[in-house]
Amino acid sequence: MSESLLLVDDEEDIRRFLGLFLADLGYDVHAAANGEEALAVFDAVAPSIVLTDIKMPVMDGLELLKRIKARSPETEVVMISGHGDMDLAISCLQYDAADFVTKPINHDILDAALKRIDEKLAMRRELRQYTQNLEKLVREKSSRVVELERQLAAGQMAETMCQAISGLSADLGEGAGYFNEMPCFVAVHNASLEVVATNQLYKDRLGDMVGRHSWEVYAGQALRGFDGPIWKTFETGKGQRSRETMLCKNGRELPVMVHTSPIAATNGKVELVLEMAVDVSEIKRLQEELRVTQQKYMDLFDATPCSIVVRDRAGTVVANNRRFVEDFGEAVGRPCYDVFKHRGEPCADCPAEQTFADGEPHFQETVVTTRDGRQLNVLISTAAIRNAAGDVIEVMEMSADITSIRQLQSHLTSLGLMLGSISHGVKGMLTALEGAVYRVESGLKRGDVARSQAAAEAVRALVGRVRALVLNVLYYAKSRELAPESVDVAAFATSLAQTVAPKAAREGVTLTADIGSDLGAMAVDAVNLQAALVNILENAVDACLADTAKPEHHIAYRVRREGAVIVFDIEDNGMGMDQETREKAFTLFFSSKGLKGTGLGLFIAHDMVAKHGGSIDLTSESGLGTxxxxxxxxxxxxxTDTPAVPGQAEGRPA
Structure with missing residues (x-):
């Protein structure tokens, strides 16, 4: 099935030639010259993919993206960005654009981006089909249960029927017609516990028992006469109801539901007992079939390669499959937002709540944390579970792990995203560098050596920051092996403190260094490890600056040796982190600083420490420090060629 694609660009040549390329790829292409025209086409053809330019007259691509997502969140939108439009492209990603490509358009890059989207759409369709199949199975088995309940109810009605024909007397002449037409085994017993009459079905299936003991028809009940349903009816004068097993005349055992009713003489004494036995072998067969089906359903539920939970309207998990328990632990009875996101309150954009509201399936892509601390990119699909009246009583959530897909996508898009995010930081540092150079020149002209030296120190610090930023970019762009060299630990640790000290002093943060005197040497890649540790120290300064609740801020920087391990202990009393932030701290492009952060620093720091065979323990509490x-x-x-795996930090949340 070819995907329907809407191409939006104000340049006719691009619409024509790019449309031909897309048609050759197999897409059903529709075109529009601006956002307003595109919305009209979108409403008419409902394309699954939209490829739109950002800068257009009438309505730009960003506004078009917002409106399309408001109408159809599942539609995948790829943005086309011209030179200088990177900020807008980043904004588009924030509004859930699937990808973006730059002009001039490279057909190979566009083809790769569209293939990723096709895979995502195919996976979404498979998940929807899987959900629909599960719902169909639940409906079928539910209807079978209702059918069984009706059959059992029919058995219970037999007792009432017994009362209706209790007017039968010893003279069965007038009632013989009804007697033989009963669709169950009917017999009349006297006070001697002997069978005095049976209907034709009784004779055909159980044999001619007239004149024989009442209990002989029951399997394995040679002495049952004195506690069986017939005897109890004579003794109590009340009808009995019990499950029994009768013997057919061919020797086969037959499960039945027996109902008895007393037939009194004119003096009120029980003279006869009417026995009606309903064949329940079909019910037992259906019950067994239902049990097997339920077991198969549970096996399928547990064998599904997705994490599945069923939650109620209060958000409480009422069922989960084996894969979910393996990844997140047993969740029954716990709030779903606590299990998935470690939150104390429901998520604002919960797809399950949307399904409760409209009864429709909803989808969401998010990051969750497993019980062993791994971060997974998952595609959540919801499905309504309804009662017999059609009301949504529970919602099933299926979470498909798409981490590997996201990792493949990130390598193609991350460099552009990284450059856009970093541009703000570079711009700010260059502005500060120009100011520092001006102060150097001004001091030299005035002969103010102290002013020039202070400005030169600022220049040196800014150059260091630019250098560290460039190294981060280069490090991420290309995997490198370690180049270890022997360094003096104390000197190395001191240089780290001296690198960050000017920034801390300038921002009014007290930095205290406690560096042991007898630390010896270590063999490390000094340049890259220094950049990693400086990232952590500068993060501590930024955390202090972001905290406005405390009058004073300080950073304790301690270095010690523990056997063959060098320990760098960095503690601040800044803003701290909640559990969700702690768990994502080492994830690629995750930043709690907004546009001021690149999301590379701690990711690269963790990767570099891991390549050295080391570890990072992170403890933090919101409002107290880190x-x-x-x-x-x-x-x-x-x-030394250990690849970085985002989200695999050794953090132990406080």
Missing amino acids: RFVVRIPDTPPAA
Whole structure:
């Protein structure tokens, strides 16, 4: 099935030639010259993919993206960005654009982006089909349960029927017609516990029992006469109801539901007992079939390669499958937002709540944390579970792990995203650098050596920051092996403090360094490890600046040796982190600083520490502060080509 695609660009040549390329790829292409025209086409053809330019007259691409997502959140939108439009492209990603490409358009890059979207659409359709199949299975089995309940109810009605024909007397002549037409086994017993009459069905299936003991028809009940349903009816004068097993005349055992009713003489004494037995073998067969089906359903529920939970309107998990327990632990009885997001209150954009509201499936892509601390990109699909009246009583959430897909996508889009995010920081540092150079020149002209030296120190610090930023970009852009060299630990640790000290002093943050005197040497990639640790120290300064609740801020920087391990202990009393932020702290492009952060610093720091065979322990509490404990072996491991895995930090949340 070819996907329907809407191409929006104000340049006719681009619409024509790019439309031909897209048609060759197999897409059903529709075109529009601006956002307003595109909305009209969108309403008419409902395309699954929209490819739109950002800068257009009448209505730009960003506004078009917002309106399309408001009408159809599942529609995938790819943005076309011209030179200088990177800020707008980043904004588009924030409004859930699927991807963006730059002009002039590289057909290979566009083809790759569209293939990723096609895979995502195919997965979404498969999940929807899977949900519909599960719903169909639940409906079928529910209807079978209703059918069984009706059959059982029919058995219960037999007792009432017994009362209706209790007018039968010893003379069965007038009632013989009704007697033989009953669709169940009917017999009349006397006070001697002997069978005195049976209907034709009784004779055909159970044999001619007239004149024989009442209990002989029951399987394995040679002595049952004195506690069986017939005897109890004579003794109590009340009808009995019980499950029994009768013997057919061919020797086969037959499960039945027996109902008895007393037939009194004129003096009120029970003279006869009417016995009616309903064959329930079909019910037992259906019950067994239902049990097997339920077991198959549970096996399918547990074998599904997705994490599945069923939650009620209060957000409480009422069921979860085996995959969910493996990833997140047993969740029954717990709020779903606590299990997935470690939150104390419901999520604002919960797709399950939307399904409760409109009864329709909803989808959401998000990041969740497993029980062992791994961050997973998941595509959540919801489906309504209804009662017999059609009301939504529960919602099933299926979470498909798409982490590997996101990792493949990130390598193609991350460099452009990174450059756009970093541009703000570079611009600010260059402005500050120009100001510092001006102060140097001004001091030299005035002969003010102190002013020039202070400005030169600022220039040096800013150059260091620019250098660190460029190294981060280069480090992420290309995987590199370690280049270890022997360094004096104390000197290395002191240089880290001296690198960050000017920024801390300038921002009014007290930085205290406690560096041991007998730390020896260690073999490390000094340049890259220094950049990683400086990132952590500068994050501590930024955390202090972001905290306006405390009058004073300080950072404790301690370095010690523990056997063959060098420990860098960095603790601040800044703004701190909640659990969700702690768990994502080392994830690529995650930043709690908004546009001021690149989301690369802690990711690269974690990767570099891991390549040295070390670990980072992160403890933090919102409003109180944060502590990073970095442990580096004094000798690097033999293998240095360990790839970075976002989200695999050794953090232990406080």
